[in-house]
Amino acid sequence: MITVNAVSIGLADFSLVFWFVYFQYYWFPHLHVKNNFLLFCAVMALGFTTIDLLNPFTATSTLLGMLPIIVLLISEIGFLAVQNNWQYLPAFIDVSILAYLLTEFVDMSVIAGTIRLTSVTFAASVWGTLTELTIDSVIFAMVAMGILLTRAPMENLIHAMQGRSSEYLFLIFMTVLGLVYILFEYSLQSLADSDHYLIFLAGISGTLVIGLTLSTYMLMQTHLQEEHTQLQTQQQEFREQYTTELNRQLATVRKFSHDYQNMLLGLGGYLEDKDYEGFRQLYIDIRSGWATSNAAELTIDDLSTIPSPGLRYGLYHNYLMAREQGVQLFVKVPAPLTSTVAVLKEMAVLVDKTLPPILPEISRVKPPMITLELTETPQLLRLSLTFPVPPDAQVDSKHRIMTSQGQLDFSKLQRSLPQMATSTLKVKLHWGQLIVALPKG
Numbered sequence: 001m002i003t004v005n006a007v008s009i010g011l012a013d014f015s016l017v018f019w020f021v022y023f024q025y026y027w028f029p030h031l032h033v034k035n036n037f038l039l040f041c042a043v044m045a046l047g048f049t050t051i052d053l054l055n056p057f058t059a060t061s062t063l064l065g066m067l068p069i070i071v072l073l074i075s076e077i078g079f080l081a082v083q084n085n086w087q088y089l090p091a092f093i094d095v096s097i098l099a100y101l102l103t104e105f106v107d108m109s110v111i112a113g114t115i116r117l118t119s120v121t122f123a124a125s126v127w128g129t130l131t132e133l134t135i136d137s138v139i140f141a142m143v144a145m146g147i148l149l150t151r152a153p154m155e156n157l158i159h160a161m162q163g164r165s166s167e168y169l170f171l172i173f174m175t176v177l178g179l180v181y182i183l184f185e186y187s188l189q190s191l192a193d194s195d196h197y198l199i200f201l202a203g204i205s206g207t208l209v210i211g212l213t214l215s216t217y218m219l220m221q222t223h224l225q226e227e228h229t230q231l232q233t234q235q236q237e238f239r240e241q242y243t244t245e246l247n248r249q250l251a252t253v254r255k256f257s258h259d260y261q262n263m264l265l266g267l268g269g270y271l272e273d274k275d276y277e278g279f280r281q282l283y284i285d286i287r288s289g290w291a292t293s294n295a296a297e298l299t300i301d302d303l304s305t306i307p308s309p310g311l312r313y314g315l316y317h318n319y320l321m322a323r324e325q326g327v328q329l330f331v332k333v334p335a336p337l338t339s340t341v342a343v344l345k346e347m348a349v350l351v352d353k354t355l356p357p358i359l360p361e362i363s364r365v366k367p368p369m370i371t372l373e374l375t376e377t378p379q380l381l382r383l384s385l386t387f388p389v390p391p392d393a394q395v396d397s398k399h400r401i402m403t404s405q406g407q408l409d410f411s412k413l414q415r416s417l418p419q420m421a422t423s424t425l426k427v428k429l430h431w432g433q434l435i436v437a438l439p440k441g
Helices: 006-024 037-054 064-082 086-117 120-124 126-146 148-161 165-189 194-272 276-288 309-324 341-362 411-416
Strands: 328-332 369-376 380-388 400-402 407-409 422-428 431-439
Touching (some): 006 037, 006 086, 086 120, 126 148, 309 341, 341 380, 341 431
Parallel strands (some): 328 369
Antiparallel strands (some): 380 431, 422 431
C-alpha cells in the first residue's frame, strides 16, 4: 500500500474535497451561498482535512477512518434540513456519488500516470503530491467549464423527477454502484503493492463515470424532448382556441357593422321626417339592447414580458376559460420577469390550480372580474389575485372563503405549494385577495 506523510495527506484532502463539494453543488446553485461559494467549498474542505488529520484511526481502521466523510455528509444534510430543502436529498445524493467517482477517476489517473513517468517515491512525496493536485485542479476546472451549458437542463431534469418513482430508482442504482466501487477500492488498496492496481482502479472509475454521464445525458435529452413535444402540443391547442376566439370576434364585428348601418339609417330616417318622438324611442331601444362587449382585450402578445412559454400560454388559456364563463380576467405583469425556468414552471402549475376552481363562483358575483398580477423581488416571485366577494364573506381556515352563495376553495393550490412558498388569503369590504410568494432560490 502506498504511504504518504501528513503534509501530502492534508494537501490531497483539501484539494480533492474542495472539488468534490464544488461538483456536489454545481447543479444546485440555489442550495449554496451564492456570493461566497468558493469560500464555502474551502471551509468544507478545511473542516474535512482537520478532522482527517486529527482522527487517530485514519491509517489503521477502514470504518473509523471514514469519520471525516460521515461528518461532511451529515453537515450537508443538516444544511438541507435548515433550508427545508428535503425534496432535493435524493438528487443531491446522486450528484454526490457522481462527483466522488469523477474526483476518484481523475486523481487515480493522474497518480498512475505520475508513477509511470517518474517513480512511486516521487509520487508519494510532497512535491509529487503538489504536482498531481495541480494537474487535478486544471482538469477539474476544464470539466467545470465544459459542462457549464448543461446546468439549466440538469436543473429542469432534477425538478421534473422530484417525487416520481424514477427518482428513487435512479438513487438506488447510483447508491449500489457507489458502494460496489468503494468496497472494490478498499479491497485493492489493502493488498501489497497496491500501486500496481491504480490503473485498474482508474479504469473502473472512469468506466463508471463515462457510463453514468452518458446515461444521465440520454435521460436529460429524453426529458427535454418530452418537454418540447408537450409544449408544441400545448401551443397548438392554445392556437386553435385563440383562432376560435378570433373568428368569434370577427363574426361579432361583422354583425355589429351590419346593425350599425341599420341604426344609422333608422335614426336618419326619423330625423329626415322630423319624427323626434320616433327618433327618441329608437335611440332608447338601441341603448336598452347594448351589452358589455365580449371582445377579448388580452392577446398573447400582451404577455410578452413573461419569458416562459408554459406560463404565458397557461395564463392566456385561463383568460379564455374565464371569458367563456362570463368572468373578466385582467392580467398585469408590470415588468419583464427574470425568474428561472424552474420557478416560472412552478408558477404556471399554481395558476392552473388556482383559477379554474373559482371561476364558477366568481361568475355569480357582481362584478364578475379577477385581477391577476405577477411581480417579483430579488428573492420572490409573487402572484396576487383580487376578486369580488359578497358582503358576508369570511375567511375559513387558510384556503377557503365562505359566503351565503357558496365558497371559494383554494385547497388545490395549498396542496401544490412548494415547501418554501407561502400564501395569504384575506377579505376586505367587498373584495378578497390571495397572495402567493414563491421563492426564487
